[in-house]
Amino acid sequence: MKPKIGDVFVYIFIILLVGLSFIGLKTMGNHEGKLMVQVELDGSIIESVEMPGVETERTAREIRIDAVDGGYNIVKISADGVEIMDADCPDRLCVYSPSIKNPGQSIVCIPHKLIVRIIGQGTENEALDDTAS
Amino acid sequence: MHTKLRKTLALSVLLIMVLTFVIGCTIGNTREYNRDLFALDTVITLKVFGGRSAKKALDKAAERIREIEDHMSPTLEDSDVSKINRAAGIEPVKVHEDTFYVIKRALNYGKLTGGVFDITIGPIVNLWDIKSEKSKIPDENHIKDKLSLVDYRKVRIDEDNMTVFLEEKGMAVDLGAIAKGYAADEAVRILMKSGVKSALLNLGGNVITIGGKPDGSPWRIGLQDPRSQETGRNHFAIVEVKGATVVSSGDYERYMVDVYERTGERYHHIFDPRTGYPAQSGLMVSTIISASSMDADALSTILFIMGHEEGFKTIEDLGNYEAIAVTLDKDVYITEGLKDGLIPSNDLYNIIEP
Numbered sequence: 001m002k003p004k005i006g007d008v009f010v011y012i013f014i015i016l017l018v019g020l021s022f023i024g025l026k027t028m029g030n031h032e033g034k035l036m037v038q039v040e041l042d043g044s045i046i047e048s049v050e051m052p053g054v055e056t057e058r059t060a061r062e063i064r065i066d067a068v069d070g071g072y073n074i075v076k077i078s079a080d081g082v083e084i085m086d087a088d089c090p091d092r093l094c095v096y097s098p099s100i101k102n103p104g105q106s107i108v109c110i111p112h113k114l115i116v117r118i119i120g121q122g123t124e125n126e127a128l129d130d131t132a133s
Numbered sequence: 134m135h136t137k138l139r140k141t142l143a144l145s146v147l148l149i150m151v152l153t154f155v156i157g158c159t160i161g162n163t164r165e166y167n168r169d170l171f172a173l174d175t176v177i178t179l180k181v182f183g184g185r186s187a188k189k190a191l192d193k194a195a196e197r198i199r200e201i202e203d204h205m206s207p208t209l210e211d212s213d214v215s216k217i218n219r220a221a222g223i224e225p226v227k228v229h230e231d232t233f234y235v236i237k238r239a240l241n242y243g244k245l246t247g248g249v250f251d252i253t254i255g256p257i258v259n260l261w262d263i264k265s266e267k268s269k270i271p272d273e274n275h276i277k278d279k280l281s282l283v284d285y286r287k288v289r290i291d292e293d294n295m296t297v298f299l300e301e302k303g304m305a306v307d308l309g310a311i312a313k314g315y316a317a318d319e320a321v322r323i324l325m326k327s328g329v330k331s332a333l334l335n336l337g338g339n340v341i342t343i344g345g346k347p348d349g350s351p352w353r354i355g356l357q358d359p360r361s362q363e364t365g366r367n368h369f370a371i372v373e374v375k376g377a378t379v380v381s382s383g384d385y386e387r388y389m390v391d392v393y394e395r396t397g398e399r400y401h402h403i404f405d406p407r408t409g410y411p412a413q414s415g416l417m418v419s420t421i422i423s424a425s426s427m428d429a430d431a432l433s434t435i436l437f438i439m440g441h442e443e444g445f446k447t448i449e450d451l452g453n454y455e456a457i458a459v460t461l462d463k464d465v466y467i468t469e470g471l472k473d474g475l476i477p478s479n480d481l482y483n484i485i486e487p
Contacts, residue, residue: 007139010146017153043169098362104355105367113171129346131368132379132420133338133357133386 035103035120037077042068042113051101051118052079067112075116082116084109104131163331163347166191172202173313175337181324182331182347190327194320198336201319204229205312207255207305213297214306218255222302225291233295235308235315235427236288242311242431243285246447250435251406255305256282263402270400276409283406310382310403314430317341317378321426338381341426345375355478359385359417359459364481369459371476372422380429382437383418384411405438414440420457421448422471428454441466 039047047063060078062085067073073087073094081101084094087109094109103120166188168179177198181191206212213232220226228236242250256279260271287300299306313336321341324332332343333352342352352375355368372379384401405412419436421429432454436444441458445468448456457475458466465484467475477484 004139006143010143013146013150040169042171102367108176110171110174110176115169115176127353128355128368128371129352130333130335130340131338131355131357132340132381133383 038117040115178335180333190324194323198316201316204232205308217297218305221299221304225296225298249438251285252306253283255307257404257409280409310434314427317426341378351375354379359383369479369482371478378426378429380433381420382433412438418459422455
């Protein structure tokens with residue numbers, strides 16, 4: 001018995017469906033365990049880098065962020081955490097902010113409209129939607 | 134026989150396809166929309182779930198927050214607050230409905246607490262100037278001088294003409310302890326009017342929720358550990374809420390602590406209008422859970438200044454509010470309604486049964 005054209009469509013459809021779900025699962029699974037450092041300037045994400053793991057050798061790096069008003073912030077990312085090393089904002093509160101390393105934590109520079117966030121899955125934070133502070 | 138089997142098979146597959154399509158569309162309709170904005174001297178994040186109308190609602194809510202900032206910011210020259218302060222001791226100033234309403238409510242809180250909550254704290258806030266890197270502890274005489282200008286009873290409001298007048302020159306109102314709450318309530322009102330049934334807003338640490346999560350479960354909100362630098366922990370406990378607001382006031386907020394900790398003492402940003410110094414009631418953080426964010430904003434400040442005993446009494450007399458007070462010894466006092474609602478997450482903090 002020859003397969004009918006309708007059957008062929010159904011087979012293709014099923015194969016496609018399986019393939020797509022597989023790809024979907026893979027991409028979703030990719031970020032598990034990894035922490036990302038996300039730099040957001042005035043509402044849009046301008047940098048997104050992976051946080052170096054504790055086991056790997058120190059891969060500290062500094063990123064210079066040019067703010068909208070011509071100012072700057074220097075963001076240091078290392079296995080020990082993320083902090084702002086220097087900035088020319090008037091209050092420099094971002095520079096005084098303690099270093100962050102857990103998902104959900106952030107450092108903010110309000111004058112420069114800058115948010116540096118750590119994104120990923122953590123132990124304590126895992127099931128939380130937000131933090132009241 | 135074969136034809137029948139094939140027909141059944143084809144029908145089943147068709148059914149699955151239709152179902153997949155329908156389910157896919159339903160899920161696709163409840164999308165997540167996010168917005169970050171810098172307003173009211175802080176970071177605001179809005180997360181809204183819903184269809185396309187939710188995105189429009191999000192735009193409207195953001196716009197409304199900006200509008201409130203325009204009226205109440207102490208740093209914008211054309212804001213109502215700046216105008217009122219410039220005209221102190223000179224003349225009444227006509228203000229927007231928003232500003233009038235917030236000031237009226239704030240004065241009520243002043244009356245209720247005998248001046249523990251006082252929006253005329255402006256001169257003290259400016260004297261301490263907590264935001265500046267070079268700020269230092271002001272001289273006692275200066276504090277005394279400025280304290281004589283702090284008195285909510287010297288704010289005259291005129292409902293018919295919508296004007297506000299500060300009786301003495303040098304007086305200044307500061308709506309910092311209540312404007313964020315009002316903005317949150319307004320954002321919620323706009324989102325709900327547009328049919329949003331699930332949203333999570335954060336206005337500089339004030340968390341506001343509409344409904345529960347899209348799946349119907351409550352939002353899990355961590356309460357910031359006030360000594361996270363020492364403890365290495367993020368939260369001192371967790372609360373689960375639906376359609377409620379969670380607002381904390383604490384001595385740990387970044388504006389103050391690190392600048393002053395070099396002196397060894399913690400000079401935080403919540404001032405006691407009775408002394409002119411940062412409040413010293415023995416609390417590190419106070420939290421209010423309620424329906425209205427403006428009330429929660431004011432009451433968390435009041436609780437923080439009053440301390441746990443007097444503060445809880447005031448709040449329990451009002452009803453409708455749940456409160457948490459964390460002392461310097463890491464004891465966590467809670468109101469009756471939170472007996473089963475507060476989830477311990479940090480063994481360094483000792484939750485005391487009400």
